[in-house]
Amino acid sequence: MEFSELIRTGQAQAELLRGPEMPPLRGTLCVTGHHLLLSPGPQATPDLWLLLLRSVDSIEKRVAGDAGTITLRCKDLRVLQLDIEGVEATLDIARSIEALSSLESVITSFPFFYRPKGLRLGESWHFHPPERYYKRVARETRAWRLSEANEDFSLCPSYPRAVIVPRTVDDDALARSARFRQGGRFPVLSYYHAPSGTVLLRSSQPLTGPQKRRCAEDEELLQAVLAGARPGARGFIVDTRSAQAAKQARMTGGGTEAKSAYPGWKRLHRPLERGRPLQESFVHLVEACGDLEQSMDRWLSRLDGCHWLSHVKAALSTACLAAQGMEWEGACILVHGAEGTDSTLLVTSLAQLILDPLSRTMAGFQELIEREWIQHEAPIFLLFLDCVWQLGRQFPLSLEFGEGMLLALFDHSYASPFGTFLCNSEKERCLCEVRTRTHSLWSGLNQPKEQRKLRNPLYAPNPLAIWPSVEPQSLRLWQGLFLRWTHPPEPSEVAWEKVWQIATDQEKTEGSQPTDSASEPQP
């Protein structure tokens, strides 16, 4: 790959402004294949400032006299300003950044070149998340099996090679069910809730279409789920669209499960926003958070108007509903929307955090993300992180990871030297050999030096379900993320450091080891 073709100029003198709380940096600016570098000279600290070009979201350039200004809006919500000497240099650098930051090819992206010291390729990859999870399920029940029907991704390109399905349903039936579901996403097990013996499933919408088509194998599959749980078990289908939207989807070939075709299953509609409206909500919130001068009334009205916290509340409520159905009603739950790749995953992953103590450990959380999330670069993944943050605020001792972990996931989901969040499906990841040619984010994050940033010093394993309050008074704006650059919460960071100090003092004086081992991801 010839990056050099895209780089118009070698270097220029520039000053970098990084927001109100950070001192400006002066030095030599330089564009490389993946990075923007600023070198302030050998005696400066830090001696090098580095920005991954992938993280540039938009770029504005302005020239006046014999200098220019480039404003970079980054995907991690930072806004950077570069004052550059020379008009030509400014325009060249802007063009280079534009070209390089919008490169589509996965295999030329930075993770394929990143070779940090101390990490070995292939390390810490969760190579087979469903297989690993199946081992857990198999210890509890015989009702499920691991199917390799999707070995060659022919059933469903966005599913992994192996999926967990009812033991009594054979691979042929799975293939038929897959043809009856959008994108081939037939119902598979997402989480087995051992205390109640019930399960959480996910899928995409059934392709009933205007003729209200049916699929015997799909119906059998869901029947088998109930039979496997316990005789007479009930099921609920949580459709993340409104009843009307689900009905309308029939016109375009989609639809929802007809009541008569799936005895024992009931449908609940919990409309969750996704796609464009969610993106807009996010953009509006970010805009509001960038305005330091606005009056209280204006701020509150923008906070209200962007609806972001309404989405947080809706997502958490729906996840609680699903979790409650399992733990309190002893029912099986199937979650889907249309494609089953966004709000569906939001609900299934949050429901697991609520119910499953293991998913609240560092290792468990990483596995959960590997297992549930396909695409990370969307506000829906951020919405998920925000909901997790709300859970962490309400149960400050129950999550092994802290806010730093959620922020790191947010940052890496948009632009990362690691390969974990590359590609949008398992199939693509295999084609690009992501797992063998890039480093896993987890290997980066699980290094001891990162731990203080990522862990919750107050963590105490909690075997119970954590039921959050979803009242508006109990939900808060995630300042640590949305106001991270405009309004850094310095005193609270110092306080956090103090909490760490107290917690580690405790460990030292008690002579017990820090609980690192519990959360090392197993090979």
Next chain:
Amino acid sequence: MEHIRTTKVEQVKLLDRFSTSNKSLTGTLYLTATHLLFIDSHQKETWILHHHIALVEKLALTTSGCPLVIQCKNFRIVHFIVPRERDCHDIYNSLLQLSKQAKYEDLYAFSYNPKQNDSERLRGWQLVDLTEEYKRMGLPNSNWQLSDANRDYKICETYPRELYVPRIASKPIIVGSSKFRSKGRFPVLSYYHQNKEAAICRCSQPLSGFSARCLEDEHLLQAISKANPANRYMYVMDTRPRLNAMANRAAGKGYENEDNYSNIRFQFVGIENIHVMRSSLQKLLEVSGSRGLSVSDFYSGLEGAGWLRHIKAVTDAAIFLAKAIMVENASVLVHCSDGWDRTSQVCSLGSLLLDPYYRTIRGFMVLIEKDWISFGHKYSDRCGHLDGDPKEVSPVFTQFLECVWHLTEQFPQAFEFNEAFLLQIHEHIHSCQFGNFIGNCQKEREELKLKEKTYSLWPFLLHDQKKYFNPLYSSTSQKLAVLEPNTVSFNFKFWRNMYHQFDRTLHPRQSVFNIIMNMNEQNKQLQKDVKDLESQIKQHKNKQTDGVLTKELLNSVRPESPALKTSLCLKEQTLLPVKDALRTVEGSSPADNRYSEYADEFSKAEPAVVSSEYGVARMTC
């Protein structure tokens, strides 16, 4: 008590206003002379002090009984259902009588008896000593002196006896100035900044009308600016909105004319009056108290109530004051109309920003005694202790506490006390259990002989101070000597722990504070144990030089060692916070939360039909 007609009603239901729609606790309601007590079937007790009751309402009879709703001044709202209407009526009438007293002597403080003798009680009252406090500030000094002008409350009834004024201000000047100020509240010192030699002074509005002047008043202000060697200019902060101050001129009051006073810089700050604040809080509570509140309704309600805007305005005023002293070395005179509401807020908050002492547990008590109690903030009127004019009631002090809470949120390490301390003080401004907040000024308090007949709150808080410590407090941090809060709008949040203090289901399910406190305690204990053991080893080593023997000795000592015993106990205690956490987590169940209303749906025959509207309207906003 003659007001109590029924002392006990059985089979009363207590509804939770936020958890599941119709779940309730059944129990027995008792009415005592001072409290309303509900004991539920799990023997859990809910005590409500009669003085805390702000409003009792009897709602229309329902099939299950007669609903009785009680709103308290500490923001607790309880909803009882009394099976028989007659009982409900009796309780209702009794509570109406008991919650509103006509005379000070009927308040709880006059009958409250914590089993202390007279000298203990007196020592309690001496705990906070303002003479000492002025000494701590470095007063009197060459520029400021104690004035005896108000020794017998002759000049100003609502001021304390002891007042500090500029040394060069003679008595005739003071008397003259006091005649030119509302309620005689002439300019006096509230806080003296020793390093900057600048003072915070306070007073009420001048009776300037459209053109009146008072030479003595002008002299007194000049004396204040002269008492500051570093800056001859002084600020006069009128904490009212300009329009309000202008309107006062028509009534012969108003504000200082810069032309008549030399060396002053006059500044309006724009904090609204007690009536605006009362209705603002009322609106806030209406919003936050509504059932099935959507996120959108909540935020538009917050905006409409304006409460956070007011909190920001008060904080901004205090920052202005602190900056004038820190940056410009200037003295500041603060007033509003009468100088006992907004003026108290701004002076005390300003001092809190400037002086770390006021951010300690003891210092905060002193601050309240000085700027609020002694300078005549009308607690009894503002809190409605007695049956009186409801227009005098206003949450001015609550607002001050909230401003402090916001500072504790922004500077988690700057305060020795925690949120519980603020909540506890708030509890007691209304409880009338202690004498501190009874009455409207010092003179009145002396006439009521509060120090002889009632107890002071402060020693009781100090006795429990463990509960109020902030484990993150860093007393030595130089960075936190003077606080410079950022009042960008993002920093102001709804104070859930105040306004929903008693709505258990809305709160975080685990307390970080408690666990850090416990860790801190244990750290200290363990470190002490380690030291004890080390010194024991040393002793043994001195006796026995043989290493092997020492080891054996240590082993044999083990079971008896008191130090080890304590640390063994502590080991068990280490589990405690976790257990606590579990208990609170157990306490959280889907039944506590609103998503559980949909439990009904699980058993409904036609979920698909119901859920769309139901879901949109109540679940996803």
